[in-house]
Amino acid sequence: MSFLIAQSLINGVILGTLYLLMAIGFTLAFGVMRIVNFAHGEFYMIGAFCALIGVTWLGLPYPVTLALTIVFAILMGAVVERLVFRPFRNDELSGMIASLGLAMILQHGALILFGPDPQAFPAMATGVFKWGALIVPKSRALALGIGIVILLIFYLFLMHTRHGRALRALVQDQEVAAVFGVRLEIMYPLGLGLGIALAAVAGGLMAPLFGVSPFIGATPLLKAFIVVILGGLGSIPGAALAAILLGLIESFTSSFVSASAADIVTFALVIGVLLVRPAGLLGRAEA
Amino acid sequence: MKRTTILAAASALAMVATGAVAQETLKIGALVTMSGAGASWGNGMKRAAELAAEDVNEAGGLEVGDTTYQVEIIAYDDSYKANEAVTAANRLVFEDEVKYIIGTVGSAPILAIQPITEENGVITMTLGFTAQALGADKQYTFRPNPTTAEVAQPQIDWIVRTQGVETVGALFPKDETGEAIAEDLSGAYEQAGATLVATEFFERDRVDFIPLLTRIIAQGVDAIELDGNSPVTAGQIVQQARDLGFEGVIIRTGGPATQEIVNVAGEAATEGMFVHSAFDPGVASAKAYEERYVETYDEPMNGFSPFFYDGTKMLFQAMQDAGTVEDTEAVATAYENISDYEGILGTMNWTGSERYGIAHQLDSPFYIARVTGGEEEIVARCTSTGCE
Numbered sequence: 106m107s108f109l110i111a112q113s114l115i116n117g118v119i120l121g122t123l124y125l126l127m128a129i130g131f132t133l134a135f136g137v138m139r140i141v142n143f144a145h146g147e148f149y150m151i152g153a154f155c156a157l158i159g160v161t162w163l164g165l166p167y168p169v170t171l172a173l174t175i176v177f178a179i180l181m182g183a184v185v186e187r188l189v190f191r192p193f194r195n196d197e198l199s200g201m202i203a204s205l206g207l208a209m210i211l212q213h214g215a216l217i218l219f220g221p222d223p224q225a226f227p228a229m230a231t232g233v234f235k236w237g238a239l240i241v242p243k244s245r246a247l248a249l250g251i252g253i254v255i256l257l258i259f260y261l262f263l264m265h266t267r268h269g270r271a272l273r274a275l276v277q278d279q280e281v282a283a284v285f286g287v288r289l290e291i292m293y294p295l296g297l298g299l300g301i302a303l304a305a306v307a308g309g310l311m312a313p314l315f316g317v318s319p320f321i322g323a324t325p326l327l328k329a330f331i332v333v334i335l336g337g338l339g340s341i342p343g344a345a346l347a348a349i350l351l352g353l354i355e356s357f358t359s360s361f362v363s364a365s366a367a368d369i370v371t372f373a374l375v376i377g378v379l380l381v382r383p384a385g386l387l388g389r390a391e392a
Numbered sequence: 393m394k395r396t397t398i399l400a401a402a403s404a405l406a407m408v409a410t411g412a413v414a415q416e417t418l419k420i421g422a423l424v425t426m427s428g429a430g431a432s433w434g435n436g437m438k439r440a441a442e443l444a445a446e447d448v449n450e451a452g453g454l455e456v457g458d459t460t461y462q463v464e465i466i467a468y469d470d471s472y473k474a475n476e477a478v479t480a481a482n483r484l485v486f487e488d489e490v491k492y493i494i495g496t497v498g499s500a501p502i503l504a505i506q507p508i509t510e511e512n513g514v515i516t517m518t519l520g521f522t523a524q525a526l527g528a529d530k531q532y533t534f535r536p537n538p539t540t541a542e543v544a545q546p547q548i549d550w551i552v553r554t555q556g557v558e559t560v561g562a563l564f565p566k567d568e569t570g571e572a573i574a575e576d577l578s579g580a581y582e583q584a585g586a587t588l589v590a591t592e593f594f595e596r597d598r599v600d601f602i603p604l605l606t607r608i609i610a611q612g613v614d615a616i617e618l619d620g621n622s623p624v625t626a627g628q629i630v631q632q633a634r635d636l637g638f639e640g641v642i643i644r645t646g647g648p649a650t651q652e653i654v655n656v657a658g659e660a661a662t663e664g665m666f667v668h669s670a671f672d673p674g675v676a677s678a679k680a681y682e683e684r685y686v687e688t689y690d691e692p693m694n695g696f697s698p699f700f701y702d703g704t705k706m707l708f709q710a711m712q713d714a715g716t717v718e719d720t721e722a723v724a725t726a727y728e729n730i731s732d733y734e735g736i737l738g739t740m741n742w743t744g745s746e747r748y749g750i751a752h753q754l755d756s757p758f759y760i761a762r763v764t765g766g767e768e769e770i771v772a773r774c775t776s777t778g779c780e
Contacts, residue, residue, distance in 0.1 A: 221427035225655045233637045242635035315599040359603030
């Protein structure tokens with residue numbers, strides 16, 4: 106039994122870190138742009154296809170592919186901000202609907218380009234790490250390790266660079282930030298680009314574990330949504346707490362009760378949090 | 393003079409043209425899964441029908457009574473979903489007015505379209521594994537492929553006996569197909585002297601099986617059974633079970649899908665896996681079909697495809713025997729009456745009156761194969777009475 110608890114703990118932390126990558130990008134885009142980006146899951150999918158193209162078609166090393174994916178995603182975010190979201194800057198509802206449209210365009214674009222069938226992705230690592238009876242698949246440890254490194258870099262960027270501070274200022278109060286000289290024309294595309302890049306790199310990390318197809322974006326989007334609602338829209342520490350919590354809940358309920366019970370518990374928790382703390386665990390109530 | 397020559401040429405052309413028009417078209421529907429997880433089965437079925445049609449068309453058409461028909465296959469995708477299958481079935485039956493449908497792939501879809509097809513006397517040829525697909529009240533539904541109910545017992549007996557398996561864990565999709573297979577397998581393992589100790593049900597679009605597999609492996613099972621899962625899902629289960637360090641036997645009792653599983657999970661993870669195989673490359677006609685399939689479509693052949701090729705060819709013979717393509721009741725009776733049909737897979741006969749109340753289940757030889765270096769290697773030959 107203690108084996109099962111420890112193993113579930115490990116599985117849950119791995120799962121939680123992956124959800125965190127998705128959720129932070131999602132909440133950053135919301136915090137900066139005030140847009141609920143329904144296309145976030147499709148950027149996960151695009152990231153997975155980028156990794157597939159890089160590794161299997163072009164034969165590039167995996168880390169290089171991931172780095173290229175991030176660069177590509179930031180550029181794509183800037184373009185999307187300019188073409189799709191800029192006209193809806195102060196109009197949350199229209200922006201949300203535009204993002205739904207964008208999601209459909211991206212998914213069906215991928216369907217036309219790559220076809221509906223799941224594509225196999227070669228394993229990036231095989232074998233397991235063993236501590237007594239405890240087991241961590243190397244493939245997941247690799248995804249976890251790279252994920253943590255990326256999150257750390259992102260954290261340092263946000264806390265200790267000029268652009269990072271500007272982004273945080275924007276999340277706190279847009280008007281005051283603008284008055285103090287934060288350049289919105291640069292920060293909006295950068296904020297969305299970084300958010301999208303985190304989704305894309307999550308897709309690239311998950312591709313060797315779960316395969317690649319045009320339809321893989323829906324589940325991570327839903328998880329990001331749950332994490333962000335639990336943690337509080339716009340709150341990055343809230344997202345971190347909620348992502349690990351969600352990973353652990355899913356892992357423990359799936360391992361001890363059943364897969365369907367995991368969904369029930371998760372959504373019951375979301376409803377409970379919304380009833381007791383409508384702004385989320387660490388979210389600020391809207392003024 | 394010149395004018396008469398032109399005139400003669402024109403009338404000759406006109407005669408050729410009328411000759412072509414006199415040949416009628418026989419439309420056959422292919423209502424199969426062409427996208428998503430079950431697409432490799434669906435494509436295998438559709439292409440089987442296309443190749444069978446190509447055979448008769450190249451031989452000048454299908455002669456039934458006094459008419460010669462060119463066979464045309466009209467394909468729709470149901471995405472393995474019952475509601476989409478119903479839409480496609482309505483389209484095939486009422487707009488395209490087909491009398492014959494190859495499909496569906498899934499169990500839920502065939503049960504969903506039967507009210508339409510049985511009511512309108514449309515002959516269907518399904519892959520669906522549920523026992524409810526066939527029945528005394530469903531005289532137009534046939535199944536050319538053996539299902540878990542036919543193949544499970546002899547294979548499981550053999551594996552339990554030779555591999556010393558005592559406890560088994562399995563994951564099934566949470567729907568009609570999964571439930572039916574879970575029940576069949578549980579009984580079959582029980583009878584063979586082993587127990588299905590851990591079963592998990594999951595939503596079909598799930599991709600992360602680590603938590604479920606952790607629970608199954610923690611119960612110390614000797615083997616994991618993959619039957620009932622689509623090829624891609626089965627591949628993910630194999631890969632993740634091996635990722636978790638599972639070293640026991642992996643078995644796939646039904647549903648040929650080895651190629652796809654190897655593609656997803658990789659050669660290393662699938663090494664030593666025992667799979668059901670309907671296909672012996674040692675049989676020359678079967679080998680020739682596979683080669684033709686690969687040459688035509690440039691993709692590996694799914695193991696179900698030959699059954700539907702034989703099934704479609706038998707259907708053509710039934711139409712000829714009945715002397716009609718319009719009266720499907722007569723065709724269904726002629727179809728039932730075909731016996732000892734020499735197909736590409738071997739000698740085929742109808743069976744199933746005891747199990748389903750109607751003999752609409754095709755009986756054929758099958759095999760157990762061991763996966764070595766990503767390829768199937770036959771280790772036992774089976775009939776419904778046992779494996780050697």
